[in-house]
Amino acid sequence: MIFVRDKGRMCNNILQFGHVYAWAREHNRSCMSMRFAYKYQYFHICHTRWHNFLTYAMAKYAAKMGMLPVAGFHNVGDNPEAQQLLENHHNIVVEGWEVRYYDLFLKYKQEIINLFAFNPNITNKVKSMMGKTDTTRLGLHIRRGDYKTWHGGRYWYSDTQYAEVVRRFANSHSGKPVEVYVCGNDPNLDSIRSVVDPNIRVIIPHGNPAEDLCMLSECDYIIGAPSTFSLVASMYHNRPLAWIMSADEELKFDTFDNLFKRII
Structure with a gap:
């Protein structure tokens, strides 16, 4: 059994586990996520075999006591020692953000x-909230919080800057009315209403993390600061995603299959 652990945010955990799962699947190995065994209980995986607190606790303390080897993928690029451990041990803990296949x-x-x-219950709530309308649905992920200092605040944008990005998007998609579905980690998300064009409908449901992720995944297009949250949202239904690399740059939409290879 490969036990996958990390301390990152929800969507970091999804991507990290996805890489390890894919490697395990290719090599006929079993794999479980220690993170989703007890946390973020929003997904199907949380209800599958081995995903429970007892398995999590046993793996955690077995690794702590040296009964399970730990392969740490912490280096950008190759991690030959960790890879060798993974290949040579049937029961092992894998950790680290840089595990990539x-x-x-x-x-x-x-x-x-x-x-x-x-x-x-999450899917039903989100689809009921969004309903069926003849509009272009734009999912806007506003990432603030730690982005104030991460990379020197390079990807921290103001309400006015996000509103300008929305305006440019709406102008380039004028065939249908544009609705903007907003989520993010800023407790004051509603403040963006005052600066978005009043002709554009803005919906801010203030859902939990999974409801926000599901909502973004159901939109026709997704825009946000570079983040694994918007990236994972785009994965579900192959939605076009544009990361705001600079508030003044033209939006460049791409697919998950390309963007997930360029995670910052």
Whole structure:
């Protein structure tokens, strides 16, 4: 059994586990996520075999006491020692953000999506909230919080800057009315209403992390600061995603299959 652990945020955990799952699947190995065994109980994977607190606790303390080897993928690029440990031990803990098997991830992407299918109560709530309208739905992910200092605040944008990005998007998609579905980690998200063009409908449901992720995934287009949250949202239904690399740059939409190889 490969036990996968990390301390990152929810969508970092999804991507990290996805890479390890794909490698394990290719090599006929079993794999479980220690993170989703007890936390973020929003997904199908949380209800599958081995994903429970007892398995999590046993693996955690077995690794702590040296009964399970730990392969740490912490270096950008190659991690030969960790890779060798993974290949040589049937029961092992894998940790670290830099575990990457891009081609295998794409090979087993649909299986990974199925594992992280939302619980029905989440899907039903989001689809009921969004309804059916003849509009272009733009998902806007406003990432602030730690982005104030991360990379020197390079990807921290003001309400006015986000509103300008929305305006440019709406102008280039004038065939239908544009609705903007907003989520993010700023407790004052509603403040953006005052600066977005009043002709553009803005919806801010203030959902939990999984509801926000599901909502973004159901939009026609997704825009946000570079983040694994918007990246994972785009994965579910192959939605076009544009990361705001600079508030003044033209938006460049791309697919998950390309963007997940360029995670910052």
